[in-house]
Amino acid sequence: MMNAKTKSIITVGIVAILILVGSFFLIKTRVAVSQNRLANNITRAVQNKDGKLFLKQFSKDNQNIKFSEIGAQSVVKDLHDNATDPTSEIGKIITDGRSVAGTKADYSFTVETKKVMGFFTSYYLTTRKSPVRVTNYTGYGDDMTIKMTSGGKNQTVTKSELSSGLFPGRYDFEVTSGGEDDGSYWVRPAGDGDTIDLTVTDY
Structure with missing residues (x-):
């Protein structure tokens, strides 16, 4: 029969394991961005003409380019209004490294990856600024x-x-x-x- 001290140690151990598992799951699903999630975010941004969400899919350096929020808003509007590819497929097209047909420009976006917490692969977009x-x-x-x-x-x-x-x-x-x-x-x-x-x- 376990005494109170042993029960307490076991309880603390179980709680610690649950916290670790929860943190692991949280990082994997919320912090690290899978390629599918990246594609879904892009598609949702285009469907809703949400320039802010679209810009969040890019590297911090890209997000910090002066006037980038103006450019991002115009890109999602162009993709939404002019793409001849299905809107629901635009995120997948971009993350596959292909060009979206019908837009006013042949946008150049690249998918990059980084490690989060040393374990998880997170996907994001990069682009080059034009002087x-x-x-x-x-x-x-x-x-x-x-x-x-x-x-x-x-x-x-x-x-x-x-x-x-x-x-x-x-x-x-x-x-x-x-x-x-x-x-x-x-x-x-x-x-x-x-x-x-x-x-x-x-x-």
Whole structure:
């Protein structure tokens, strides 16, 4: 017959094992992202046009690219509105390393893996940011203001911010030079890392 001390030790041991098993299961299902879960997250983001969820599937470095939330939102909108592949298959297509048909750009996304807690393989997306090189042919030199109008932000951006690179997606601009409106411009990086030329001309 066990005494109270032995029972207490056994109880503590059982609780400790349950905590370990629970933690193991939690890490495997919640922290580590399987390839299927990654595909499902992408599909759900596209179906709901949820740019924030889509952006969360990328590496932290990609998420921290300036204006990435604007690009991610435009990508899911493009995938949702223009893809000729079934929306329900888009996540699987991307995680298989294939291109989604019918979109405005041939987006370049790569599936990478990392180890979580040294045991579990977690899948995520990466992409390359594209520098935007602004060329000013208005005759006003540096007297030029570029406002990013995408996503209702209407914020002034600098040439150096654009040259540091943009996340894939569409970005719209209004450019003013010499006090006059030079019109609307846009760029659509695809994630291939290629430099994009934004040529501003006087009407």
